[in-house]
Amino acid sequence: MTGIRATNSFLRRADARCALHGHRLTPQRRQVLVLLLSRGGRDTAYQLLEDMRAVRTNAAPSNIYRALHFLMEQGLVRRVATTSTFMACGDVVGQHEVFMVCKRCGSVSVVHDEALRRTLEGAARTAHFVVDGQETEIRGLCESCSGAG
Numbered sequence: 632m633t634g635i636r637a638t639n640s641f642l643r644r645a646d647a648r649c650a651l652h653g654h655r656l657t658p659q660r661r662q663v664l665v666l667l668l669s670r671g672g673r674d675t676a677y678q679l680l681e682d683m684r685a686v687r688t689n690a691a692p693s694n695i696y697r698a699l700h701f702l703m704e705q706g707l708v709r710r711v712a713t714t715s716t717f718m719a720c721g722d723v724v725g726q727h728e729v730f731m732v733c734k735r736c737g738s739v740s741v742v743h744d745e746a747l748r749r750t751l752e753g754a755a756r757t758a759h760f761v762v763d764g765q766e767t768e769i770r771g772l773c774e775s776c777s778g779a780g
């Protein structure tokens with residue numbers, strides 16, 4: 632996800648999504664989202680803080696985490712636990728997502744799989760387990776790192 636047009640189109644969708652839920656993409660939340668998008672849509676909170684400090688020298692970690700938390704609540708950003716990164720992911724809400732995380736280059740591919748979601752829900756019901764989260768992460772090698780590309 633690069634380029635001004637892609638960023639602007641993401642921000643328009645983000646504005647619309649926030650408005651739909653009665654929230655607002657404040658300048659600070661928007662800035663964190665823009666920084667994330669300018670990093671190719673995925674980065675660590677630490678790197679985002681560094682980037683933010685290049686613009687606003689007094690930016691604190693809590694500014695970043697609060698903004699990321701809000702963006703995650705809006706479904707605009709996901710946390711990838713395996714790599715401790717945050718990922719702009721605004722297209723789909725309420726669908727189970729499988730993150731395929733490359734353990735060599737750290738790239739993340741997102742796959743939506745309805746059959747897998749149903750299977751996991753069934754397994755959770757059987758175990759009387761209440762699922763809180765919409766992602767599954769699996770690790771391995773991406774196409775280029777595995778030499779297949």
Ligand SMILES: [Zn+2]
Pocket residue numbers: 733734735736737738772773774775776777
């Ligand atoms: Zn890779």
